[in-house]
Amino acid sequence: MGAICFYFQVHQPSRIKKYRVFDIGRDHVYFDDSSSDNTNNKEVFLKVSKKCYLPTNELILRLLQRYKGFKIAYSFSGIFLEQAEHYSAEVLDSFRKLIDTGRVELLSETYYHSLSFFYSKKEFEKQVDLHNDIINKLFGTNTQVFRNTELAYTNELAQWAENKGFKGILAEGWDPILGWRSPNYVYSPKGTKKIKLLLKNYKLSDDVAFRFSDRSWVEWPLTVQKYASWLSETEKDAQTINLFMDYETFGEHQWEDTGIFSFLNAFPQEVLKNKELYFATPDEVVTKFRSVGEVDVPNVLTWADTERDLSAWVGNDIQNSAIVTLYGLQDRIFETGDKEIISDWRKLTTSDHFYYMCTKWFNDGDVHQYFNPYDSPYDAYINFMNILSDLTLRLETTRGGENNARK
Amino acid sequence: MRVLMFGWELPPFNSGGLGEACYRLTKALVAKGVGITFVLPKRQDINLDFMNVIFADLPEVGEAYTICCESDTKGRKPVSMTDAAVMYAQKAILIATKYPHDVIHSHDWFTYPAGIAAKRVSGKPFIAHIHSSEYDRTGGNGANKQVWEFERMGLLEADRVIANSKYMKGIVVREYGVDPGKIDVVYNAVDRESVKPKGEVSLGLEKLKEIGYKIVLFLGRITLQKGPEYFLLAAKKVLEADSKFVFVVVGNGDMYEKMIMDSARFGIAKNVIFAGFLRGEQRNKVIDICDVYVMPSVSEPFGITALEAASLGKVVIISKQSGVSEVLKGALKVDFWDTDEMANKILASLRYKPLAGLISKIARSDVDRLTWEVSADKCINVYKSLES
Known part of the structure; x- marks a missing residue:
């Protein structure tokens, strides 16, 4: 038992509008769809804001105010922040309020939420820089830990991140990579010296992100008491339980009527009942703990599907x-x-x-x-x-x- | 299990997909041990080794699906279609007495009165199999009231209804007020071998391909239901973007002349070929030679030609208002009225090569799953459900 390390991915793509062969050479506006289709980015953004970003931020703010030990991390895609700037100052402000508490860490990623690392290193670096710029501009803060789009990870990426001065990097805690080892410890990526690797505990993360409202799941309904007891059941000397998920889990993937907000609301209190559990951000975890061993990921590992590849x-x-x-x-x-x-x-x-x-x-x-x-x-x-x-x-x-x- | 089956037609004397579907389905049923007595309305030179085909000896009647207006049912032809259906029922009484059976299975409205009559005589359960409805044939407008009534009566009297798609099931429930609980969906299938061209048939289209023309095919009755006018509208849009296209229209129907006039009116006559009705090797060949097959039906209960084209590795573009779109994932789908999108997809599927490759790969596995054995198994389940 140890740290509960939350990281939420916050991202909205800029969807391309319906664009036909006949539009080629005539219409150079690809993204600003004002129709009622699902490709209207503004409409989607406002819809998700109403269902997820605004109510969840409000709840998280209350929790941060109420529980001084509560901490979380976000990774915003630049493309999300850009849309927030355009479509909803309210959403941006509500995130600022959270960050102003000093207990919210921001992670580094590519501005465009791209897979550029695997197609153009030059473009990848540029997009990481652009992301850094917008984080600085909007929140006046810097990042210490890197996470790549879709958690896509290889040894080579970790080596790059180390060279760039990142203290930590995130990846999926996938059993075939770990073998007998547990994701609940801090590791070193193969071929690096200082940078530390945090691995997603996908079972516990997905219990919330994917299975929370699944009525065919034997554990349904998932109460916060039950979930906290699972957290308490991890290894006695575990360093960190990394719960990584899409922020849209709250209110968008799991709708309000599933009870997801009540779950989140009761979460810190329930966790903190156990004196051996506490909240920490990725930067705090990689600063506090030494690596227990090396993890070798020669081929691309992601957080998606049963294949965990691209x-x-x-x-x-x-x-x-x-x-x-x-x-x-x-x-x-x-x-x-x-x-x-x-x-x-x-x-x-x-x-x-x-x-x-x-x-x-x-x-x-x-x-x-x-x-x-x-x-x-x-x-x-x-x-x-x-x-x-x-x-x-x-x-x-x-x-x-x-x-x-x-x- | 002995089935008394009332049909309309069997190949090679078929005007459309119904005869083909009956032939393939019965063959698969017999292979699974079902005994079938198949009744045809008219005496024809058909001799099948796998089942007993008998004839009700009705006088000359028209084609199965040509009824769209009053004049088709009244006058002109020696006997109207609806009168013939009643005569078929009268003959069915004798047939049902003579040929012992456990279940009665009728295909489409024309055979429903016969099925009901047989049931009255033998007391055996009656299954109304629906491949096409008056609603589809007329787009819901100007339906022939008598035909509609025969259809409705058959569907309501039936102990079970077999629909060839969920789309068809929806129509039967919505338009005919049939209890959804008594309807089973049994999809049609495709036999790749039977579509693959064998002989060296030449259609003259090969030359066009050699000089760089792409061939887009419409194959079906040229009637309102099949949406030929949307095909021509899409053709016009494609040709505005790229003149290296030829649009081939295969089939006959009451809109044939209008389509020829329209193609001239649109100024695309030299890029549209009307090939008339083709069967057998010629039909297979024209599917095989095309680059894209388009099925723009306004309402298509199933659409087996789309499966046939897909089984030959063709890119197929099918209307969303079709049953086949439920089972064919390897296909591009459009609303029949959205001719901009139809044209977009015709052009894109030929412009972006990997798309055609992926679609035909996925279609191949769809087609592999859809076999007549599977359809026969489902029919047998329906028979069995009625036994007890």
Whole structure:
């Protein structure tokens, strides 16, 4: 038993609107959909704000005020923060209030929530820098711990993060990687000296994030007492129980009527009843504990699906075709020096675009389809490729910062 | 298990998918030990080794699905379709007495009165199998009242109803007021081998392909139900973006001439080929040669041609208002009226190569799952549920 280390992922992609072959060369606005479709980013943002961000932030603030030992961490994608700036100052302010308590840590990631580490290191570094800039600008704070999009991790990424001066990095605590070992300790990534690795306890995390409202689950309904007792049952000398999940778990994935807010409300009190449990942020955990051993992850490990790899994003031919075509444009994109072209291209690197093209759910359930604003993975691909065709046309008519194609 | 089955047609004397579906289904049922006496309304030169085909010897009647207006049922033809259905029922009384059976199975409205009559004689349970409804054929407008009434009577009198899709089931419940609890869904299947072209049939389209034209196919009756006008509207939009396309329309129907006129009116006549009705090898060949198969039906209870095209690895674009869209994941789907989207998908599926590859890969596994054995098993379950 030891620290309860919460980290919540806060992200909303900039979805691309319905874009047909006939729009190529005529319409260069890809993201600002004002229709009533599910690709209207503003509408989605406001909807999720109402169901999740605002009520959850309000509750978290109360908990932080009430329990001085309560601490959490967030990782915001830049693309989320950008939308918050545009669509809801209220949401941004409510996060600021939490951060102002001094007991909320922010993590580092790519601004565009992209998989660029695996396709362009140069772009990846740039996106991490951009993220750092917006965190600094909006919250006046710095980050110490890095987490990559979809928790996608390899030894190489950890080595990069160490070189960049990060103290810690996050990954999935997946059994095939750990073998007999437990995720509830601090480890060292293979090939590094100082940086520490925090592993998600996926069983306990997913009990809340995925199974909380599942009536076919034998443990349903999950009471906070039951859950706290599971936390107490971890190894006697455990250093940290890492509970990593999407922030949208609260109110959006698990709706209010499932009792998720009451659960969260009662959580700190119930946990703190056990004197051996306390809350700590990722930075505190990696500062406090020494590594108990080395973890070797030569191939990409993510937090998704039963495969825990990148197959939800680049598992089929259309996904690969889309992402390879996108990164294939990179050099020409930057040669233009055109801010809007570069920004449009970067927004297309967001991992969600590729997730929408996943065909795995044809066989295994509908987790993917629930988050898909498009009718089908094929539709998502056609839309994306049509937009890439338009972007390519813009490149051809734009030289050295002069954009003739723009209306 | 002995089944007395009333049908409308069997290949090679079939006008549409119903005959084909009956043939494949009965063959699979017989392979599983079901004994079938299959009744056809008219005497034809059909001799099948796997089941006993008998004939009710009705006089000449029209094609199964041509009824759209009063004149089809009254006058012109020697005997109207609805009168023929009644005559079929009269003959069924004798047939039901002569051929012992455990269950009666009728295919579509024309055979329902016969099924009901047989039930009156033998007291055996009656199953109304519905492949196509008057609602689909007319889009809900101007339905023939008599046909509608025969359909309704059959569906309500039946001990069980078999619908060929959830979509069809929905119509039966909504439009005919049938209790959903007595309806089973049994999907049609496709036999890849029977679609694969074998002989060296030439259609003259090969030349067009050689010089770089893409071929988009419509195959079905040229009637309101099948949405041919949406096909032409989409064709017009595609051709505005890319002239290297040929649109082939295969089939006959009451909108045939209108479609020819429309293609001229749209200024696309030189890129639209009307091939008329094709069967057998020619039909298989035209599916095989196309790049994209489009099924823009306004209301399609199933849509077996889409499965056939998919089984040959073709990209298929099907309307969401179809039963086949429930089982074919390897397909692009559109609302039949959304011709912009139809054109978008026709162009995109040929422009972005990996898409066609993935779709046909997924369609292949869909088709592998949909076999007539599976359909036969489901029918047998229905029979068994009525035994006790």
